[in-house]
Amino acid sequence: DIQMTQSPSTLSASVGDRVTITCRASQSISSWLAWYQQKPGKAPKLLIYKASNLERGVPSRFSGSGSGTEFTLTISSLQPDDFATYYCQQYNSYSVTFGGGTKVEIK
Amino acid sequence: QITLKESGPTLVKPTQALTLTCTFSGFSLSTSGEGVGWIRQPPGKALEWLALIFWDDDKRYSPSLQSRLTVTKDTSKNQVVLRMTNMDPVDTATYYCAHRRRSSGTTLDYWGQGTLVTVSS
Numbered sequence: 344d345i346q347m348t349q350s351p352s353t354l355s356a357s358v359g360d361r362v363t364i365t366c367r368a369s370q371s372i373s374s375w376l377a378w379y380q381q382k383p384g385k386a387p388k389l390l391i392y393k394a395s396n397l398e399r400g401v402p403s404r405f406s407g408s409g410s411g412t413e414f415t416l417t418i419s420s421l422q423p424d425d426f427a428t429y430y431c432q433q434y435n436s437y438s439v440t441f442g443g444g445t446k447v448e449i450k
Numbered sequence: 451q452i453t454l455k456e457s458g459p460t461l462v463k464p465t466q467a468l469t470l471t472c473t474f475s476g477f478s479l480s481t482s483g484e485g486v487g488w489i490r491q492p493p494g495k496a497l498e499w500l501a502l503i504f505w506d507d508d509k510r511y512s513p514s515l516q517s518r519l520t521v522t523k524d525t526s527k528n529q530v531v532l533r534m535t536n537m538d539p540v541d542t543a544t545y546y547c548a549h550r551r552r553s554s555g556t557t558l559d560y561w562g563q564g565t566l567v568t569v570s571s
Contacts, residue, residue, distance in 0.1 A: 344513055344514075375555045375556075377555075377557050377558070379497075379558075381497075386546055386548075386561035386562065386563055386564055387497065387546075387558075387561055388561075389557065389558065389559050392551070392554055392555075392557040392559075393554060393555065393557070398559070430496065430497055432497075432499075432558070434555040434556035434557070435555075438510060438513075439487065439499035439502065439510075439512075439556050440499060441489075441496060441497040441498065441499060442496070443496045444496045444497070
């Protein structure tokens, strides 16, 4: 199984801050990585696919980068609507694994 | 417009089997490349992938749960069914189904609202 390790698990930040979340894969997954945002009581929402492609309708302050085993999600200027939990997800040979999540809290 | 909705029991007794149905619209599982996944989330915990089924009836399962899972599709009804045997209180979770975007690995671009299943005697 491919393991996905997200860090940090919790992040405290202020509106306007630049935020970076890291996801590491236990083996290379090329660029087969997606990022999701989840708010309490809601289903996850796709933000980024194939490591760096912004999903339609997602604000451009979100960006993704990386390949192989190390990936990052960056929010360039944190907005009030961005306080949520973020998950990375790998997909390799039709096997899927999610990271443990990063909760972005108000500082 | 793609929509998905999960349905099934909200309460299951330990050792019983769980059967959940995902009813979808806006795509057909008879179309090449299409797929539907199942994911669950215990209260306060992370997402966990369970299974995938594809247009060609190919199926993939989480290695840790494979022995307990069966996923099937009914193309004529636009439904996917997940069956999980030998339920335990640790299987208490919100269960989601999601659409797998074609030609993008297994990106899950549309999700159902989820259904909370409690395992308790």
